[in-house]
Amino acid sequence: MTIEVAIAGSTGSIGTQTLEVLARAGEGYRVVSLSAGRSADLLIRQALEVRPDVVVIGDTAHEAEVRAGLPSSIRVYSGTDAMADCARQADVTVNGIVGFAGLPVTLACLEAGRRLALANKESLIAAGPVVQRARRTPGAELVPVDSEHAAIHMCLRGIDAPADGGPSRVSRLQITASGGPFRGRTIEQLASVSVAEALAHPTWSMGPKITIDSSTLMNKGLEVIEANELFGIPAGDAGVGLSLDDIDVVVHPQSIIHSMVTLTDGATIAQLSTPDMRLPIGYALAYPDRSNTPFGAIDWTSPDLFGNGTLTFELPDRRAFPCLDLAFAAARLAGTAPAWLNASNELAVAAFLQGRIGWTDIARINQSVLERHDGGTAESLDDVLAADHEARVRADELLKQLR
């Protein structure tokens, strides 16, 4: 059987690695659609290589250019609705779009009862209750691509599920963090860090937004909310019924253990591999089977194991990296608070990358926006869209004041 794959965000770090995984997998998959934001040249090159049925460019201004670069056998569209349509058609959609812009693809895929290989954490974080509803569509399946959540997903599969109605045997989740490029620095030292320093991640090569989020530990905070959404739901309903208070963040600078699950009998189960996103991407594509192409396998016989053979663990510095606790706070406020924090963070990170604000301003803006949260609930997509808009207006006002 050939699995038909849609890749949303094909020109990014996740998208290009997905194409690599599929090229190495050979038989068994067919890429039926590619979509991207505005990188027309790369999108054309990718399409000429894999020959999908459909190509979508988000930015309508580039549609004619993309069409001119491709044979007429490949249909070319533009805009978000066309991307969502692609996600409705394929057996599996890899959502590698960055930011809140990935929400329509997440919802379209799940509402069509398809499998979603989700890298775009922002859609789940900002629209948790709406995505949970879509996730209950018959046939819909959400397999995480984020390495920490893929690790937990793998660990949970190794644990015998409790008998129907029985209590979960999972007592805590441990999400690991590399600590980013600024691990060990004090808040005072962090006041003057540059964009180039923040982009120099020690263990992962990723797109700019998630790399900055890793430097502030906002990425880890967002991942806590993501884990709460993915696994906090009741046992038997794809989750283990845990709450936010059952999720630990552990700094593990070698990025070898990608996350852990602690059971009620005291055992902790972990997933280990070298830092390589092609492993969780391949996992989500092959699920519930396992891929035959190894990525990130550890050579346990190497004399140079993990540099000096040591895996280390420490607690995060919550004073130097306040974004971590802001995410916990947003998750506890619930409703549209995570959407507010996510929107504010997207604007603040973009402003930092453009050199308009300092690194410590990111947390400052996020905190100020979250303090202004109006207590709104996220019952519908309209609630989430309105919350995202409102938070962006607030963050923009603060950015203008800072300048």
Ligand SMILES: NC(=O)c1ccc[n+]([C@@H]2O[C@H](COP(=O)([O-])OP(=O)(O)OC[C@H]3O[C@@H](n4cnc5c(N)ncnc54)[C@H](OP(=O)(O)O)[C@@H]3O)[C@@H](O)[C@H]2O)c1
């Ligand atoms: N990279 C990783 O290793 C990694 C690991 C875990 C999770 N993730 C998550 O995966 C997602 C993607 O991250 P990334 O690092 O791959 O980002 P990236 O390299 O910046 O790529 C982002 C992709 O999204 C597309 N895009 C941007 N804005 C869009 C819009 N408005 N509409 C449609 N497409 C749009 C981009 O298209 P153009 O470039 O053509 O504009 C690009 O294809 C993020 O949510 C991130 O948190 C990434």
